Structure formats: structure tokens, C-alpha cells
Amino acid sequence: MKIFTPAYRSAFSAVFGIAAASAAVLAAAVPEAAFAAQVYHNEDGTDLSVFGRVEARYMNKTSRNERKGGIEGRTRLGVAASSKIVSGVKAVAFGEWEVASATSQNGKWNTRYAYTGFDFSQYGTLVFGQGESARYLAAGFTDVFEDAGFHGQNYPMLGERQEGQVMYALAVGGYTLSASLQTPNRGMGRYFDHDRQVWQDLDVNLGFAAAGTYNWTDGLLDGLAFGISYDWYDNEHSVSGDRHDFGVAFSYGHLGDGLYTAVQYSREKFKSEKHHSTGWEAVGGYAFECGLGFMLGFGYEGYHFDRAENSYLAGQVSYDFNPSLKLYGEGELGLGRLDYPQPETKQHSRYEIGLIYSF
Template structure:
């Protein structure tokens, strides 16, 4: 069976689903293909990094994905993509949670239209810094409703460095009546590619008058995992009733040809005058090949964090930093 390296293109943005991922081509012709892939990961997590926060432990998880497409007209393909994850040491042991599940159409010249569960349109901005294996991407509000939203209609158009994404969400399982998101970006073809992007999202919250919307901007320089890469994002989130949130993230990384990659980053999230998150993140990984890698991931608190009431108003400082976390992991991709 031949393994091939593939870069998964979601309807919004090209995303490496498992870092350096391989997949098995179960069926392939000039007009159709069916690809099966996934990963198995084992972590040794510190106390605060475990699901129970009780004691340090080994925790494992697995993912499975299916990627299929078939030609239905000249320049038009129908596509379907799904991905699930299961954790071995959780209270939901054995339950497969859906990460992605969408179907739609991909054209040669007019973009991609999909229906189902996927990242929202603003993720193209958040993705500038969402590169850490375990921690990171918490200096923003994108993940407040789970990030990958169900019930979406999604459109992506990419052409000569220009990227446009738009999503409309009809309903959600995470207290969302409806929502919309969009982003635009452009890649400048320098010696190191420079990506500049801005985005917007809106959510009508079920059983609440505290609806929210946000604007975000991001920059990245280089190619993640290949030589030098850096990313920076800022997001401002406005709530109808609660205090507004300001978040930003920054990182720098370098990937060597011998398989080593080092990541260093910082994230900060505030609501009104309250500090909700202030962390340094570091990761060192070694890729034996495109299938197998090991990594050390850590998150270290920087400043004391605050408690807030239901409307995000600061109550008091906790007098301590957020809990430090460490994970040592081995990951096999297939």
C-alpha cells in the first residue's frame, strides 16, 4: 500500500491536520479518490495537564479521518470529509467525538462550498498562531463555543495568494442560535512568505441577551515547521452585556532539516481590567519521519490571574499564576 503525504484543505484554509501526516489511498482513479488516515498519541501528563487534575498519568487518544471526492462535471468535484477523536482515559471512554464532518463541492475556478461541521470563517486569522501540539491558542475567544462549529454553510475562495472565507451557522449544540464569520487574507511571495489577514465573527446566543461579535487580525512569516516561522494575532470581542475581551498571541519557531523543531510563544487574554490568561508556551519536537514524532510541550503561568463575575467584572486577584503544565508525548500518524 502506498503512503502519500497530503495537506488537508478545509473549506477555509489549508491546515495540516496532524502536523506531518500520512494517509492510505484506499481507492484512487483519475476522477475519484478515497483516503483513510489518522493518528494514535500517548502522553505522559503532569498533574494539571491530566483530565482529572489528580496525579501525573499516561493518557492516550486516537483520531480517524476519511477524505473522499469524485468528479461530477468538468472542473467540479463533490467532496466529503470527516474526522473523529476518542480518548482512552476519560469519563467518556470509548466515545468518538466528531471534529469535522462536511460535504460539498470544489471547483477549479470558483472556490469551495461545503455544508456541515468545520472551522468557522475567522479561523484563517487564528491559525497564524495555532501551531502547538497540546497548549496555546488560548489568547483568543475563538474556542468559546468549541471552535469547529456544526450546522455551517461555508465558502472558500483562493487565488494567487488571495484567500476569502465566509461561514453562516444555522444552529449549534453549544448554545448558539446562529452565527456568521468571515476573513480575508493575502500571501506576499517574499523569500519567506508573509501572510496578512483580518476577520470578523458574530454569534446570537441561545437563551441569552449577551450576544457577541469580534474582530481579529493576524500576521505570519515563513512556513511552519520548515526553517523560521513567526505568527502574531490580536482579537477584540464585544459582548452586549458582559465586559469586552482583548486577546493576543505571539510565537516564533524554527525547524531544522534533521527533524528537530522548536516553538516559543506567549498568550494573553483580558476581560475588562481582569487578567484571564497570561502564559509562556514552549515545545520541542523531533520527527523521526513523516509518520512518527515525539515532543515535549509546556505551559508556564506568567502573572497572577483574576476571578470575574458572570458579566466579566473583576472580583479579585487569585494571588497566583495559572497552573503550569507539561506533556511528554509520542505520536504515530498513518
Template sequence: MKKTILALTIPALFATSASAVTVYSDQGAQVDVYGRIQYDIGELKGANNEDIGGDGKARLGVNVKYNVNNDVDLIGKFESEVAAESSQNGKFNSRYAWAGFRFMGTTDLTFGKSENPFVQLSDVTDIFNLWGASAYSHNWRVDDQIRVSYADQGFDLRAAYAFADDNRTSDTVGAKNQYSLSAGYAFATGPGELGLVAAYEARNSNEVNSDEEEWGLGANFSIDGFYFGATYGETDFDAGSDERFWEVAASYNVDAWTLGAAYNNRKETQGAKDKLVDEYLLAVQYALNSKAKLYGEYVINDLSNSNDRYGVGIQYNF
């Protein structure tokens, strides 16, 4: 993802991004490698019969770039994750696999499995290591997707179209095609910085009356170690079971410590008007250095059929 003013305004304050290392650079070609090793322990699922358990995973990614001329680069990305649990049998999960072009250093056109533009909205409140951003219904990464993005002068514009593909049912059950748009702008406001985001998505389904549309708005503000973010949106289903979601998140960073809190809510706006998500999140993180950290999180779940969750973990990025 291209780092812009907006990307710096709404960082994953708890989920530190990996820092890539250049392993090859010659005559306009560059290959960067990055990864993550993480282990978490606690009551991670909140099931009624769950004991304290652990969850380990490792992630490895590669970014490639080849300079064609002064205005065009060929770019590509592959990232895979493997779970350490015996029940997973070392199964690899492809997170990203795309190739494309970068024009003028500001505009990317890519093809393959890439990030959903709607993520630009959820990034406003998705700032933790274990949980958070539970009120959204979009898919974080979508395959068979054509994606274009523009980032410059505080603007961050993204659009994507995903083709119908039977092999994509693992990401979106019964999916035919999908359209996604998002737009963000960040600007300085005195000593702080303000960011605004809007996003829209339409998903078509093979199932009758299962097409849906989702839209949302978000804003964030950062100043002197404080970060505040909030989002609001609605999901409209052809079947009529429409839903509303909203989230707020805040954090404060001082030296190696970061404290955070959030509230996530999603409920039906028609029929029984049941609450689907209703939870509070408390978090703490300690940075051992720029690439390693310890963290703990606790989720207070107000739904009658779900228990609280808690966990601690260690993560190393390279």
C-alpha cells in the same frame, strides 16, 4: 482544508498534519483515509491537586471526492476521535462531518460540521502539539454550518453561517446562529514569505445580553527555518465585559529538531480588567521520520489561580 501559499506560510510547525492514503480511485471517484495515534504524559491540566497523568487518543478520517465534470467535484469529509481513557468509555467525538461541492478547483461550498473561518487567524500562532492558542474564544469546529472558501494565487478567503440548533449547544452553549469571515494573503518578500490575516465573527445567544462580536488581525513571516507569528484582536459582549487578546509565537527548525516559544495574553478592558490568560510556552520537537515525532512542552502560567503545565508525548500520523 485546501493547501495554498498561505497555508504553507503559516503551517502547524509542531502539529504535523496527517498524510492521507488513497484507498480507492476509479472513474473520477477517490477515497482517502488518514489518522493519528497520540499519547501524552505530564501535568497536563495545571490543577492544584493534579498528579502526573497520561492522556491517549486516536483519530481517523476520510476524505471523498467524485468528479461530476471538468468544473465541479462532489466532496466530503468525516473525521472522528476516540479517547483511550477508561473514564471516557471509548466515546467517539465527531470532529468533522460535511459534504459539498468544489468549483474550478478553487472554490468549496460545504454543509455540515466544518472548521470555523476564524481559525485562519489562530493558525498564525497555533503551531504546537499540546498547548498554545489559549487567548482565543472562538469554537474551532462548528456544526450546522454553511461554509464557502476560495483559495488561489496566494489568496485564502472564507465565510460561514451556522444555523440556530438546540443540538449545537454542546459546541456553543445557548447558541442561536453565528457568522464568520476571514481573509488572508501571502506573498514572497525576497528570501522569505509574509502572510497577512484578518478575521471577524458574530455569535448570537439565547441568553439575554450574551451576544458577542470578535475581530482580529495577524501576520507571520518565515525565512531559512525561522517562523514568526503574531495576532491581536478584541471581543465585544452586549453585557459590556469586553476583552482584548494577543499572541506571539516563534520557532526554528534545523534537521529533525524544532524549537519554539510563545506568549498568550487575554484580559478584560472594562470593569475589574482582570487577566484571563497570561502565559509563556516553551516547546521542543524531534521528528523520528516524516510521520512520527516526539515532543515536550512547558507552560509558565502567570495567573495566581493557575499552576504551570508540562508534558511530553509521542504522535504517529498516517
């Protein structure tokens, strides 16, 4: 998944034909939506579009079972719909599903996004279902790779695209604001308790997230963006107790269009643990007009500053044959040994080469 940036607002607007910025936040602005095909349009304001992508990739360690490398296939399919209710209000729906090769992930369709609700034009978008929490609005600044990186902080702990949420987003000028409410949900994730040295299942009784960003679009600061976020979760059956997380991020440029750089900091605390977990992520790269692009990234997360949970370098080189077909190669190099989940855990490097056709 790629970060939401102003460059993708018009792409998602083409799918919904409504409130580009707020709708794009809620769907994390999937890039393949830029190629959506409108399959139905009615003068009463009803629209239906489909989009997706098909990918083949060679991985030195295939997904899930970490067996030796091979080629896997992966397909995504999405639908977006909107219809007028009254002047200034539309009903909206968005869904996206992914399926991988039968031998690697059992060939089953997995839901990435599934939500429906209302678009109130300049008053924002309110939807219900499965999607990114509001925290992603800032966390997503460094989510720039296909599969590598994006684990120098704990945003993915509860499954990234969380089920059972109420999500709201509003874009006004250069500001974008987002809030999400997580309803009760069992088995949302697993957490390694640093003090007790045990794994715990996380059953969420209630959760809340809020975030805001500002994008400068003119003057000397054109291309600069700032984001801040906070979330809290009541983990009903976890002895680690409630979880709090704060994040701040900066970026400059537009992903996929020339220079793009970003850095983010996060600080997380479970109620019963003595110390915080602190994470840093930084990415930087350039996309040339000829279709060639590259991206480098670094991530570190540690408990009480001095005990590493994640430490890595990531990189990607890509080439766009045309707006639909992309060839990429990316990899991740583990830096040193980790203190968790076992002391002196040896890190392994991995890489993949893929070909993606988006429609």
C-alpha cells in the same frame, strides 16, 4: 491542531486531488493528511483516502479531571473522498474522529470534522457540516502547539470546530477568502459574564464569520502573511446578548520548515457588557533539517485592558525521527494570578511529553 500554511497545501491536495488551497482552509489542513493512503481510485475521478495518527503522552495533569499525572493514549482517524460531477465540479467529503483512553475520556469517539459539499475548482469550495468557522483562517496563525497555548483570545469559546455550518473558501493567487454561516445550535459554549460575575450557556440562534489572508510568495516579503477576520453571533438565550469579535494576524515563515513567527490581536464585545475583552498572542520558533524543532509562545487576554482572563508562556521542543514518528515535549506556565472566573485565581503550570505516529 496546526495552523494552515502554504506548506500544507500540497499535503492536503494529495488527499483530495482537488483545489488544494480552499479545501485545506476548510479542513484546517491537518498535517497527518500528508501521510494519507489512497485506498480507492477510479478513472472516472472518484478517490477515497484514509489518514490518522496514534499518540501516547505523559501528562503531569491528565485531561478533564485534573487528577495526578499519567500516560494517556489518543487516536485519530480520518477519511477524505471526492468524485466528479461534471467538468470543473466535484463532490467532496471529509471526516475526522478522535478517541482517548477509556479511563481519561470514557473511550468514546468524538467528531472533529464531518462535512460534505462541492468543489468548484478555481471558484472555491462550498461544504456543509462540522468544521472550523471562517474566523480560524486568521486565528489559526498562532495555533502551533499540540495542547498548550491558543487561549489568549476567544476563538475556542463556541467549541472551535462548530457543528451545523455552511462553509465557503476561495483561493486566488496569494489571497484566500473564507466565509461561514452558523445555523441554530444550543449549548455551543459557556461564557463568564464579567459584569454580572456569572457563567452563562450560549445558545446560538444565528452566526456569521468572514476572513481573508494574503501570502507573499516572492521578493523581499516572501514568507510573510497577513490575515483579518470578523464574526458575529446572535446568542438567543444569553443575557449578555449578541457577540462581536474582530481579529488581525501576521506571520512570517512556514510552520515546520525553518523559521516561523506569528502574532495576532483580537477584540471581543458582548452587547450587554460595558467593556471589550482584548487578547494578544505571539509565537516563534525554528524547525531544523535534522528533525529538531522548538517553539515559544505568549498569550494574554484581559477585560477592559486591566483585568486578566488569561496570561501564560508556552513552549515546545520536538524531534522527527522520520516523516511519521515525532517525539515532543511541551508545557505552559501561568503568569501571575487572574481576575476571572474568581478574583485572584491562582494559575497552575502543566506539561506533557508525547510520541506521535502519523499515517
